[in-house]
Every structure is written in structure tokens, then in C-alpha cells.
Amino acid sequence: MRLVVVGAAGRMGRMLVKTIHETPGATLSGAIEHSGSIALGQDAGLLAGIGETGVKIVDDPLPVFAKAEGVLDFTTPEATSHFAELAAQARIVHVVGTTGLAQADMARLEAAARHAVVIQSGNMSLGVNLLAALARKVASTLGEEFDIEVVEMHHRNKVDAPSGTALLLGEAAAQGRGVPLADNSERGRDGVTGARKPGAIGFASLRGGTVIGEHSVIFAGPFERIVLSHMAEDRSLFSRGAVRAALWGKGKKPGLYSMADVLGLADI
Numbered sequence: 562m563r564l565v566v567v568g569a570a571g572r573m574g575r576m577l578v579k580t581i582h583e584t585p586g587a588t589l590s591g592a593i594e595h596s597g598s599i600a601l602g603q604d605a606g607l608l609a610g611i612g613e614t615g616v617k618i619v620d621d622p623l624p625v626f627a628k629a630e631g632v633l634d635f636t637t638p639e640a641t642s643h644f645a646e647l648a649a650q651a652r653i654v655h656v657v658g659t660t661g662l663a664q665a666d667m668a669r670l671e672a673a674a675r676h677a678v679v680i681q682s683g684n685m686s687l688g689v690n691l692l693a694a695l696a697r698k699v700a701s702t703l704g705e706e707f708d709i710e711v712v713e714m715h716h717r718n719k720v721d722a723p724s725g726t727a728l729l730l731g732e733a734a735a736q737g738r739g740v741p742l743a744d745n746s747e748r749g750r751d752g753v754t755g756a757r758k759p760g761a762i763g764f765a766s767l768r769g770g771t772v773i774g775e776h777s778v779i780f781a782g783p784f785e786r787i788v789l790s791h792m793a794e795d796r797s798l799f800s801r802g803a804v805r806a807a808l809w810g811k812g813k814k815p816g817l818y819s820m821a822d823v824l825g826l827a828d829i
């Protein structure tokens with residue numbers, strides 16, 4: 562499958578280039594960065610530390626998408642909205658790992674998914690998607706006397722909070738409870754907040770150092786706590802998930818899919 566990496570000079574972009582190189586059935590057919598990026602003109606493989614691939618980083622996605630079958634996108638919400646439109650026009654698989662997506666960005670992905678396969682997830686790892694299924698199950702089993710808190714820690718350069726994964730886990734817990742997350746989430750507590758609202762799902766974000774990604778869903782009840790946790794140990798966890806998603810998406814009907822669909826976890 563011919564794959565393009567957008568944001569090819571980023572932390573995930575470089576990891577994606579490496580993973581494509583290591584994956585049978587996948588080939589790097591293009592690498593995109595924004596105009597003005599200092600990476601333009603560089604070989605994507607050299608930048609990723611795998612040696613020369615002959616694929617130079619360029620800033621015009623149109624001719625690159627026209628020759629590809631899929632695009633792997635871990636960039637920014639604005640860039641992802643733009644790439645969604647272009648990928649839909651080219652009818653190629655769009656794997657979206659970008660987090661911090663607003664409702665309007667999700668609406669653009671939904672519109673693109675009418676014409677092409679879009680696979681979007683705040684976390685591409687097996688472990689986190691399994692954790693989400695477990696959080697849904699635990700939340701559906703316990704009553705409101707168990708308070709739910711989602712805690713995450715990431716590296717100092719992460720720009721969005723709560724993380725996409727924290728929101729995915731919060732959404733799973735809300736589904737388990739049978740309530741909409743939007744009406745029940747408590748974010749960014751500071752000052753005299755008053756007592757915790759019954760039924761709230763709380764979020765707390767820590768930032769520092771080089772932490773790749775750590776998440777816990779805490780169910781705090783009377784005199785006991787259940788803590789479900791996941792720790793990412795290497796970014797290749799996410800890039801391998803993304804390449805697997807692209808290969809899975811090839812030949813599927815247009816639509817908006819999740820990593821749970823790719824991993825066969827949607828029904829558990």
C-alpha cells in the first residue's frame with residue numbers, strides 16, 4: 562500500500578516513516594510538511610534515521626495524494642481538517658492520530674468520510690483501546706457512588722489537554738454509565754471549586770520531561786479504589802497501530818472508523 566506521511570518531520574511523522582519501512586505490504590510514497598518548514602527538501606528516511614529512501618519532504622500535498630492509497634496524519638487540528646478534504650477528493654484512506662480536534666474538526670472528518678475511509682483515534686495502541694473497553698464495562702457495573710477520574714501524563718512538548726486518549730477513556734466511561742460526556746465532565750479544577758458533583762467524570766493533566774503517554778482511569782468508591790492504567794513505552798506503539806489501520810482500511814467502504822473497529826474491539 563502506497564502511504565504518505567504528513568507532518569513527516571514531527572515526532573510521530575519520523576516514527577511513521579520508520580514503521581512503513583519495516584512493514585511488509587507498506588511503502589512510503591510521499592512525505593509532506595508545511596511550507597516554511599526547515600525540513601523541506603530533506604530525504605524523509607534520512608530524517609527518520611533509516612537511511613536514504615529517495616522520498617523528499619515537500620509542501621504540496623495534491624500531486625502526492627494523487628499517487629497514494631493512504632495518508633497517515635499526526636499533525637495539528639487545522640492541518641488535519643485540510644488534509645481530510647484532500648484525502649476525500651483523492652478517495653484515499655486517511656488515518657488520523659491528531660488530537661485536540663474540536664467539534665468543527667470532527668464534523669469535517671465526518672463529511673470527508675462520506676467519500677473515503679477515515680480512521681480516527683486519540684490512541685492507536687491495542688492496550689489503550691482494550692483499556693477503553695474495560696473502563697466502559699467497569700463504569701456500567703459500578704453505581705454513581707464510585708467517582709470516575711481520568712489522569713494523564715505526557716512530555717513537556719505536548720500542546721493539547723486533556724489528551725486525546727484521556728477523552729477517549731472518559732467517553733468510554735460515560736458510555737458505560739449511559740450518560741453524555743459533554744454534560745458530565747469536570748476539567749481544569751482550580752481554586753474553591755466546591756465539592757465534586759455527583760456523577761462527574763474528572764480529568765487531570767500532568768506535563769513534564771519525556772513521558773510518552775501514561776493514562777489511568779480511577780474509580781474511587783467508599784473505602785476502595787479501582788485503577789485501570791496504561792503506559793506507553795515507545796512511540797512505535799502508535800505508528801505500528803496507524804500503519805495497521807491503513808492496511809485494514811484499504812478496500813473498505815467509505816465511513817468514519819475507529820481503532821476499536823480496526824482491532825475488533827468495537828463490540829466488547
Ligand SMILES: NC(=O)C1=CN([C@@H]2O[C@H](COP(=O)(O)OP(=O)(O)OC[C@H]3O[C@@H](n4cnc5c(N)ncnc54)[C@H](OP(=O)(O)O)[C@@H]3O)[C@@H](O)[C@H]2O)C=CC1
Nearest residue numbers: 568570571572573594595635640658659660683684685799
Ligand atoms: N493517536 C495517537 O495514537 C497519537 C496521537 N498523537 C498526536 O499526534 C499529533 C502530533 O504529535 P507529535 O508528532 O508529537 O507532534 P509534532 O509537533 O512533533 O509533529 C507535528 C508535525 O506536523 C507538522 N505540521 C504542522 N502543520 C502542518 C501542515 N499544515 N502540513 C504539514 N505538516 C504540518 C509540524 O511542523 P512544525 O513543527 O514545523 O510546526 C510537525 O512536524 C498530536 O496531536 C498528538 O497528540 C501523538 C502520538 C500518538
Ligand SMILES: O=C(O)C1=N[C@H](C(=O)O)C[C@H](O)C1
Nearest residue numbers: 660683719724725726773774
Ligand atoms: O502527544 C502525544 O505525544 C500523544 N498524544 C496522544 C493523546 O493525546 O492521547 C496519544 C499518546 O498518548 C501520545
